[in-house]
Amino acid sequence: MLTALTFVLFAYSAVLTVWGLVLAIRNTAAGPWLLGATAGMLALLVVQLIVSIVLWGRSADTDPLLFFGYLLTAMLLVPLAGFWAFAELSRWGPAVVAAAGITVFVMIERMDQIWL
Structure with missing residues (x-):
């Protein structure tokens, strides 16, 4: 994983989480x-998928099933x-986006740990 892209994903998911929480509140x-x-956020995860496929050979100890499982789960979430x-026109719509944002934040951290 590229460090700069990882920080961009962290920042973007954190902003998305806070934004969703503010709207829900x-x-x-x-x-x-x-x-x-x-x-x-989905577009950034697609960029991460492409970068991960291109840089795959640089990390010999990375478990591909675990790493790409996390990435594809985030891309589905x-x-x-x-x-x-x-579809949800109440406060719970933004709350779901906030929950997805914090979940993606944690998944990005876990993918970074797996990549090393």
Whole structure:
């Protein structure tokens, strides 16, 4: 994993989590900006997938099933949270996005530990 991309993913998922929490606390539904930010998180995870495939040979001790399992799970979780937030017109839509953001944050940390 590239260190710069890892920090970008950390920062983006943290901002997405805080944004979702603020909207949930304010009892506001997820708007197009939050849903677009969720799509941006998915785009960053796709970039991470491409970078991981390209750099795969550099890390001989990395378990591919474990690493790509975490990555693909994160890539599946983000659009599901976005669809749920789009369908749920109460405060729970942004809360689901916040939960997905913190989950992706933890998964990125775990993928970074596996990669080393």
